Amino acid sequence: MEIELWLLAVMALVAVFTGFLDSVAGGGGLVMMPSLLFAGLPPSLALGTNKVQSLAATTMAFRNYSRAGLVEWRKEKWLALIAFVGAVAGSLMVQQISTRVLELVVPLLLMGVAAYVIFSPRMDDTKSHELVTRKGYAPVGGAIGFYDGFFGPGAGGFFAASLVGLRGEGLTAATGHAKLFNMTTNVASVIVFALGGKVIWTLGLCMAVGAMTGSWIGSKFAVKHGAKLIRPLLVTISLLLTAKLLYGWFFPG
Structure with a gap:
């Protein structure tokens, strides 16, 4: 498929914005995917091409969170591998079946994430008692990995919220680990x-290139400002994704 130069430039600029969003709260996919479809890409090509820029964004974000000492990647490598396997399965399946059911289920999950972030007193940078062990979290990580491979939008928020709620991590550290898992699912x-x-x-x-630029800016902001930045953006992105998906369900096309 031939792509004109002006379109390459425009989509690179869009990727700066989505890279920023993904590095802080996730959700860039529901900005990028409609943009790619509007540009004339078939859905399967849009999904695959979007994953390339998403991989670049999450890799840059992971680098910055890791350099700030917020990612214990050696301890989390097996969970990352499980998320990788889940994403492989999801990416294989999405090429075979419709995403129609997920388009209805995901808004409910996103509303749950937003409600948890708003009402939970633990959505800050303080650690708390973990409800499940690292091994106990494995099925959750694998399921989110599968979802990220199959559909994707909001996966970073699901990782971050579940790490806070189940593993007792602070929000900024949870966001850093979410980028590690997101990076591996995007590789898959x-x-x-x-x-x-x-x-x-x-x-x-x-x-x-655009996504890495936006991700560098966003992750630097998030590391500096912590939960004060991440919490409101996570709520906002979750609610916007919910509205977008519900609109798409009730008014397709």
Whole structure:
């Protein structure tokens, strides 16, 4: 598929914005995906190409959170591997079946995330008692990984909220670990979509440059301001994604 130069530039600029969102609260996919579809990409190519820029954004965010000492990646590597396997399964399945059911279920989950962030006194940077062990969290991480490979929007918020609620992590550290898991799920998805010929590499790599730029800015802001920045953005993004998905369900096309 031939992509004009002006479109490469426009999508790279859009990726700056979505990279910022993804690095702080997640949800950039529901900005990027409509943009790619509006540009004329078929849904399968839009999904695969979007994963390339998403991988670039989460990798940059992971780097900055890790350098700030907020990611214990050696302790979390097995959970990241489980999320990777889940994403492989999800990416394979999404190429076979419709996403219609998820488009209704996901808004309910996102509303739950928003409600938890708003009303839970633990959604800050203080640690609390963990409700499940690292091994106990594995099925949750695998399920979110599967969702990220299958559909994707809001996965970072699901990771962060579940790490706070179940593992007792502070919100900024949970967001850092969410980027580790997101990075591995995006690696899985890019591999699967690339092997299926569902990636436009010229466009994806141009968007990746923009996404890395936005992610660098966003993750630096998040590390500096912590829960004061992440909490309101997580609520806002969750509610906006909810509205967008519900609108798409009731008014398709």
